[in-house]
Amino acid sequence: MNFAPSSEKPDNSRPAIEFDQLVRTFGKTTAVNRVSFKVFPGEVFGFIGPNGAGKTTSMKILSTLDTPDSGSAKVDGFCSVNDPERVRRRLGYMPDGFGAYANVTCEEYLDFFARSYGLRGKDRIHSLRNVMGFTQLDQIAQKPITGLSKGMKQRLCLGRALIHNPKVLVLDEPAAGLDPRARIELREMITALADDGKSLLISSHILTELAEMCDRVAIIEQGGLLAVGSVEDILSGDHQRSSEDTTGGQVVTESGQLVVQILGDAGAARSWIENELSLTVRITGNSLQFPFSGSAEDQAALLRKMVDSGIAVVSFSNKQRSLEDAFLHVTRGRVQ
Incomplete structure (x- = not known):
């Protein structure tokens, strides 16, 4: 699924995204406190935490929209502070909201950003056609963007992030406010992008959505990174921990739960x-x-x-552990 011609060959030997001891303060508040993790090519990586935990600030630094006090954020090996132009050519950023423009159609909107990224001639036409086809915006190409539904606006914002065929996508709350069908379609697009070799860093409060999409997650609270790993690794205690992680690698006790569905008197079975x-x-x-x-x-x-003993058992299974279990296990409900 190649959105635009590219002369660069993918390098899977190094991280597509790398945070190294990232720190960002606002006055006396430490919004991001020594955050470090890596995301590799083709990986869907979830970035989760409560409001004010430091997710958006970290993403803005990675996207060259803010600067850290110390540490670094890199895209494809290039630092967002020292090499912002190289980072912007390799990264597509989808914020949690974007402004609408009066009397501008979907095609005109994407065409503007294609030109802004320096796409010309056949490359620009190729990119527009592929991105609009992938996001299914080609069906409403001439519709003003002010009249779009929430789901279509999210598709347009994703299309804008994809227009220059970046290696890395940073999506901040992409599923917020979407109806069930729109969420399913967004999840399918994200899976397709990862299959195409792109790396995706996604923040969301909808943990069930992330659990179905993500290969690994990072959990952040009060600016500090608590855990990095797969949901299974975090629940089993076999995850990357920071000094902020107070779990001590303990296994989530919920993992030892049985769920039994029966016919008849549940009270007697209990x-x-x-x-x-x-x-x-x-x-x-x-x-x-x-x-x-x-x-x-x-x-x-x-x-x-x-x-x-006469109990009519319909089903008998272990309780499925979830991303919510992992999140509740390592966080403490702290706010800044």
């Missing part, structure tokens, strides 16, 4: 489990959830005993 295992069972409808740290063989033995 009583049987509590008497048999001496633990507390939570009921939701006909679903029973309770902690269980036994092996696979122990689970099989428990299931057999439940069936033999």
